[in-house]
Amino acid sequence: MKAVRIFEHGDIDVLKYDEYEFPEIGEFDVLVKVKATSVSGWDIKYRKGAWRKLNEGKALLPGRKGFPLPQQLGRESAGEVVQVGNRVSNFEVGDRVLGLVHPENSLCENAIRGLGNLSTELDYPGHTMFGGNAQYISRPEHYFMKLPENVSFRSAAAGAWAYPTAHRIITDRLNVQVGDVVFVSGSSGGMGIATIQWANLKGALIIGTTRNSDKIHELERLGCDKVVNTSAPVNEVVNEINEFTKGRGVDHAIEYTGASNIQEIILKTIRTGGTICPVGGDMSSNPFPVRVIDFTRLELNMVGIRGSRLKDQVAFLWALSLGTIKPIIFKTMPLNAIKEAHELVENGKDVVGKVMLDPWVH
Template sequence: MKAVYYEEHGDTDVIQYDELPDPEVGRDECLVEMKAGGLNHLDVWTRRGMPSPGEFPHIPGSDGAGVVQEVGEDVTRFEAGDRVAVAPATSCGTCEFCRDGDYSLCENFMLIGEHTTGVHSELSALHEDNLVPIPDDVSFVRAAAAPLVFQTAWRMLTTRAEVQQGENVLVHGASGGVGHAAVQIAANAGAEVWATASSDAKLELAAECGADHLINYDEDDFVSAIKGDTDGRGADVVVDHIGAATWQDSITACTQGARLVTCGATTGPNPETDITQIFWKQLDIMGSTMGTPGEMDDVLSLVWDGTLTPYVRDVLPMSETDRAHEMLQDREGFGSVVVVPDDEYEAGTYEDVTGSV
């Protein structure tokens, strides 16, 4: 099979697209012909070596969608011909958190493509628990762009922060995968949404996703903007996956009793923190990682019916995955980037949903 892979960590020039052995299919696995693969910023971190996957050559990619070609003898949920998307989280299955149904808290929690072999290849062998069905009217490109970012944003806002109708929600990085999903989820919950991004063009698309107030962080101070719009009150919920560059100001932007929820730190994990604001305002600082199978089902049901929609900034052939990584690390465009096998791309047999909101 053809696959995207790299044999060492480094810049985008380590990425290759060439022949690798077909995967072997286990008793509880499905062999999936991958029709599309979604990229996330974690693909950039993994390629750089954070964390190291441990074995090379490493096939990246946590998100993907395709058609089941073959099933192992113990598989009960799928059969050949089924259209599926990848649910990328894995866990030990036996600890107290897994027994309680929340494997995202498992100490052995891992992501396909980050810690183990990914799905940016023509074929992937995946445990049946790591697959979800796709309705016939949903394209593979759209399905590949949805699971990781929408599950992550759903858990952040719905389970952890418990956003309510009428609350003020500030979403940083609204042009990225998690960011544009968070804008839609908050708006769908009836919140008033402030979105930050680096250009007016990106902010226009954030408005299409449901943002009520737009802040160009290269030109305006987001604390002053939201405080000014709310008569000094600030945000009830702040979604911050940016890290060091925004962390302290995110705390300042919070109103009394607010919730600040984070799932990442793309600008650095060790920001300065004014602890006096945290206790004086009685803030809740919440971490969030991925989600449960039930949360995946809940959010994907809204993606499948069109209530929430992944925005795809570009669709590229897998041989241009290096370009896809550059788009993510340089923050070009709005939404997710999707790659498809070169044969599919050249034949034009994939559905291009670029720009769909």
């Protein structure tokens, strides 16, 4: 079968589109013909070895593995079941399925504590086991969920990572309420768009950011009530936000970029009792410049986020089937255009939405 693998870290030339052996199918495994997969920011960082450098090759979470090579990238995938192992009980040939970005190990301590997103002792597709950038994948059955009838492979795979994670941020970590002001930095990215859509469903007012004025109209169309251009001086942006919130400030600030000017804007506009959720830590190694006095002065809250639980992934598929969320696809490319696809995700200036791959067109 055709697939893309990397055997070393580096620039796009390490991406090897080639003919590889067909995946093995164990008795608990499901073999899926991949109909849609994607290139995500994670894939770029994995390819470049950025994650390995960030944590000296060790896993980012105790109990999880590091970053093995060779690797088949692609956290997101959806397709059709073509074969099942003889001890598989939940799937049959012909089922349309989503490959879970965050499978759970229900027996591990974190999952028992209700934190299935922090599951340990299991492998993650495109991270510690082969991902979806291939014509076929084989995984244990608890790595899949059935797609609702009216949900396309492409939209399911396009939203599989960002939407469940953003759902957890909005509904669980921040518990956003009707009328809250939510600041979403890097809002044209995969996470940003998903966050805007969930926050809209919650009845929040959304402030988005971009460094590129050409994206402002599109971000407003996608649901932002106000978009600020963070290339402007910090104080100008702060004034714009204060004007929008009538001096009341921002209830929840979700930070997807790691940019120090955006962190400064947040600390100057967060309201008393507000909450900051810093997410884009891997985009830069800057520490978030918050002082102990800020916690006292503002009774500030800060919350972390790592992935989604199964319930967030179920909520994603349900909302997709209802049509209340809609992953935005920028472009779909053949799997053999993997180098161009990585280039686009890494450096494309006008990209709003996901870059998808089709393993069956050439």
